Amino acid sequence: MSRDTPEPALGRIQLPETTRSPWWELGKRLLLALAILAGTVLLVYVDRRGYTDANDPTGKVGFIDSIYYTTVTLSTTGYGDIAPTSEGARLINAFVITPLRIAFLVLLIGTTLEVLASQGREMFRVSRWRKKYMDEHIVVVGYGTKGRSAVETLVNNGKPREGVMIVDPSPSAVADAAGDGIAIVTGDATRRQVLRRAGVERASQVIITTDTDATNVLAALTVRQLNPDAYIVAAVREEENVPLMKQSGADSVITSADAVGRLLGLSTLSPTLGSVMEDLMTYGDGLEVAERELLVNEVGKQPQQLPDQVISVVRDEKVYRYFDPVVTQLARGDRLVVVRPARELPWAPRPGTHNETTSTETED
Template sequence: MRQDEKTATRPAKTSVLRYLWYRSHREARDDAEAGRSIEMPTRSSLHPLQQVLRRLMLALGVLVLTTLIVYADHSGYNDNSDGTVTFLDSAYYATVTLSTTGYGDITPASDGARLVNIFVITPLRVVFLIILVGTTLEALTERTRQQVRVHRWRSRIRDHIVVVGYGTKGRHAVRTLIGQGVDKARIVVVDSQRKAVTAAGDDGLVSISGDATRSETLLKAEAQTASRVIVAPQRDDTAALITLTVRQLNRHATIVAAAREDENVPLLRQSGADTVVTSSSSAGRLLGVSMVSPVVARTLEDLMTLGAGLDLVERPVTQAEAGKNPRDCTELVMAVVRDRKVLDYSDDQVGTLRPGDRVVTVRHVVVETEE
């Protein structure tokens, strides 16, 4: 009976091992595919061409140093052609020695020259080869390192923010998020333009190149585990498709979409957007206010620009503020959020502030000037 039980468990163990092998193989394949479209933030400030040039300059420096060492003791070397070693012969000897070619036409003859070759030139040869071979190895291993970084990032990223579109709207949205204290590591940029993806990578953000209307692209951005998604493409129809795709992948994420025209706002809301910001009408209203009252327009611009002058901030009610009227707070309270309802500060339903309320206040930010 025990023998039958052991025999019966073998297929189950084999199936588990096959599943684990298939899963690891699939993850490796997905990481390799993602590594070609996901661009991680660059750690080095030098351009790859600058790195190669720097290595070549180091190799040239080792070659010049070896030449000077050989020429300083050129009398201890023997040239089979004419018996004397000139500066050109020293450079020639250093080149064939460091490159391990070694024709044998110039050889160290004295004991001092041989000791210098053992304790000085041989280590320099090793350094020279490391510099040159290191450049090749770095180029060969860059793809593997990229896949490792992508796999580590995909396994750790959770509750992050996905920004679709890194144009003017997307860049300013990212800057505002960073200004509000959001870590760059929690922001992922998706854009179909390679130039925009490169710009996001230069800004220290994880960026993905691809069509965000396709679920494969959003899955690479781990949109299914994101907490917030900002949809800011150039076209409203594209924004609607992206919003619909994001909502299918993630039912709980907060989606904020940008629309150019007011007539497309209902479509974006039906697609799953929680908040829709109309760029053209907002700009038009700001233009109209500017004509009537430029001071009011500058104040609105100041409120919308984070980190300078006046800022609109949403925060929880403090213990000291609980039980007070919004007008009695030290900061100017514009609205109160209670039970998911936004109430104007003058609304009779507000009464006094309660624990658990959130308030939208105007905060004065002191801009530090460089001396």
């Protein structure tokens, strides 16, 4: 889909496929059919002296007769009242008008079948996609810079693209989502029917990243009403709007302006510290922050004894810093927030990435 494509209908699910609208194809073919019709009329009228009209006493063929003859000939009706009599007219009928007749019929019949088949295929694709992926999926509201970065991070960490649904009214977002292979619902995320088309009632997580805090707050309220159990992560531009966003139902709130400001400040005070923070937030190289399950052979150990650099421990849905006395000894069911190499190195293994048995798998 090009950026010149008209804005799609609001609330429509658009799967990632770069095809033209069936109605655009239909209009193009109708124009071609009219061109064949007009060309044949002109051809018959120019060669009208080679035709005879049985219903006219003089046998002459005029312009109206040419239109009539063309329509009944191309549609294969053929009443026979007007017929080619000269050799030239018969040769033109045999080698020019007959192929045009075939092309005309194929064009009309083929267009009808293609439009119906295209609509049927699209309906089938959307229905199959809904059944397969629209359950425990992730809905991303807003596909600007923050939204695209969030989706890229999800995909890079193993989330299938089919398990992500975008909600955005912008035609440029539709084009970007199609290019990235992500399904999108075009519409305003503050409207219930739009979110329902995105399957937000069955979503496991919702990320809200529009450009305005007011829209983010309204979207969070609407999402929470439709899905009380979804985990909502929302972005706000101003720190003062964080409490309002949490009251609206967001479980986690990221302050984009303050986060950027802090990173700028750290880079100014300590360029080295700023580069390390940038490294942690960049996927695929250097260091990364990750969450993983505790392994069986790690139960009972201290966080400092593990090969990963543990910075927090998640126990009973609460987050503890690694030095907190509550998590001095790791227990079954704990989850670890660690800093580790983005790619495993011979001297820096990545526990939890080699199908090891986790502590939760042996609790029973």
